[in-house]
Amino acid sequence: xxxxxxxxxxxxxxxxxxxxxxxxxxxxxxxxxLNPLYIDxxxxxxxxxxxxxxxxxxxxxxxxxxxxxxxxxxxxxxxxSRLVHGEQEFNFHQVVKANDTITTKGRIKNxxxxxxNDFVELETKSYNQNNELVVDGLWTFIVRG
Amino acid sequence: xxxxxxNQELExxxxxxxxxxxxxxxxxxxxxxxxxxxxxxxIKVGLPxxxxxxxxxxxxxxxxxMKNNDPDKMKKLSVRFRQVxxxxxxxxxxxxxxxxxxxxxxxxxxxENQNNEQVITNGCAVIVVGT
Numbered sequence: 122x123x124x125x126x127x128x129x130x131x132x133x134x135x136x137x138x139x140x141x142x143x144x145x146x147x148x149x150x151x152x153x154x155l156n157p158l159y160i161d162x163x164x165x166x167x168x169x170x171x172x173x174x175x176x177x178x179x180x181x182x183x184x185x186x187x188x189x190x191x192x193x194x195x196x197x198x199x200x201x202s203r204l205v206h207g208e209q210e211f212n213f214h215q216v217v218k219a220n221d222t223i224t225t226k227g228r229i230k231n232x233x234x235x236x237x238n239d240f241v242e243l244e245t246k247s248y249n250q251n252n253e254l255v256v257d258g259l260w261t262f263i264v265r266g
Numbered sequence: 267x268x269x270x271x272x273n274q275e276l277e278x279x280x281x282x283x284x285x286x287x288x289x290x291x292x293x294x295x296x297x298x299x300x301x302x303x304x305x306x307x308x309i310k311v312g313l314p315x316x317x318x319x320x321x322x323x324x325x326x327x328x329x330x331x332m333k334n335n336d337p338d339k340m341k342k343l344s345v346r347f348r349q350v351x352x353x354x355x356x357x358x359x360x361x362x363x364x365x366x367x368x369x370x371x372x373x374x375x376x377x378e379n380q381n382n383e384q385v386i387t388n389g390c391a392v393i394v395v396g397t
Contacts, residue, residue: 151294152325156334177340178325206320210344
């Protein structure tokens with residue numbers, strides 16, 4: 122059954138995430154990115170950032186909560202067993218640092234059908250504690266028909 | 267990261283996905299979808315077996331472009347997940363400069379597995395060059 126296009130524009134309750142230094146390190150090790158800015162506190166302290174910073178792709182850790190809110194939406198009811206992640210885009214505006222508090226707002230940007238598959242696009246915008254946009258994302262999920 | 271030329275190819279990066287990578291990534295990212303962790307479950311939903319998280323492969327694409335450079339220079343990264351990546355796959359990630367304007371360059375990216383199948387297509391990175 123096609124995903125109803127009436128959900129285009131739906132906005133979700135923002136999710137909040139506090140970025141931990143050790144969590145950054147754990148993530149950097151998991152993706153094999155050993156930039157010392159992410160894992161070496163002394164090196165990072167002496168850098169222009171003056172503390173550990175998160176790899177840009179760490180966005181998935183805090184913005185993922187917005188994705189889960191979409192997946193848990195009982196009204197749109199995406200068929201999770203038919204769902205695949207089709208495309209992903211991130212625009213990076215500012216480096217995220219350890220101890221930042223990131224608030225992510227999710228919104229359904231588009232729903233359309235192609236070749237019997239449903240494409241659901243979730244837009245996320247993540248802001249730090251100073252209300253500065255740090256990264257926005259476009260998550261395209263495909264519900265296979 | 268300053269002297270990029272149009273059509274210049276980045277040095278390809280080869281990454282062997284180790285057997286446990288999807289477990290590390292699940293723990294670090296918080297994405298515990300069983301398609302990444304449980305072979306039987308993955309097969310039941312029509313996959314060839316447990317698969318790596320697409321966003322982990324995307325992080326490998328980031329590494330290919332940026333290496334240890336200042337993360338602030340990465341302005342945009344986008345990919346299409348064309349085919350699943352499996353534990354023990356050997357990936358080759360290739361990039362090519364496709365546009366250059368003022369202080370930014372745009373790099374087109376793909377990732378292939380050991381069977382020369384494209385797992386990531388339509389990859390695009392925009393980075394700031396110079397200081």
